[in-house]
Amino acid sequence: MRHSPESDRYTDLADRRLAAVLRQEDLAELAGLSPFERLTCRVHRRWLYECIASPLHVVPVAGYRWCEDCATSATVTVDQLLHVVSVWCPQCGQTPSSFATDQIVRTCRASMAAAHQPHTGRFARPVALAVAQSA
Numbered sequence: 310m311r312h313s314p315e316s317d318r319y320t321d322l323a324d325r326r327l328a329a330v331l332r333q334e335d336l337a338e339l340a341g342l343s344p345f346e347r348l349t350c351r352v353h354r355r356w357l358y359e360c361i362a363s364p365l366h367v368v369p370v371a372g373y374r375w376c377e378d379c380a381t382s383a384t385v386t387v388d389q390l391l392h393v394v395s396v397w398c399p400q401c402g403q404t405p406s407s408f409a410t411d412q413i414v415r416t417c418r419a420s421m422a423a424a425h426q427p428h429t430g431r432f433a434r435p436v437a438l439a440v441a442q443s444a
């Protein structure tokens with residue numbers, strides 16, 4: 310029998326859907342998925358939208374959560390009710406216009422959708438389809 314610590318890493322997480330997606334994305338990352346495209350965070354073991362505000366999610370060399378003009382970290386606010394994600398620089402008040410900003414908004418929104426998706430047994434199922442079928 311092959312010991313596989315990777316698959317045991319998230320067994321203590323209470324949120325089983327989160328654990329499943331973390332595992333899925335760990336594997337996808339090994340296969341070439343960009344860590345910035347993940348909907349979950351391996352470091353905090355949470356959905357991305359829950360921990361994107363952490364200083365650990367600032368990656369200056371990638372321009373991720375970073376204002377080039379001010380050389381400072383950008384702030385991310387997540388409004389779960391309105392499903393709105395904003396990225397802005399606390400110094401100049403501007404939204405850094407970069408691929409990374411679009412990526413943060415897109416992945417945070419997708420992680421909210423994945424976290425709140427009704428249980429259908431499969432994560433990969435499109436949210437719209439799941440909603441249509443449960444109606």
Ligand SMILES: [Zn+2]
Nearest residue numbers: 350352353360
């Ligand atoms: Zn995190």
Ligand SMILES: [Zn+2]
Nearest residue numbers: 376379398401
């Ligand atoms: Zn700025």
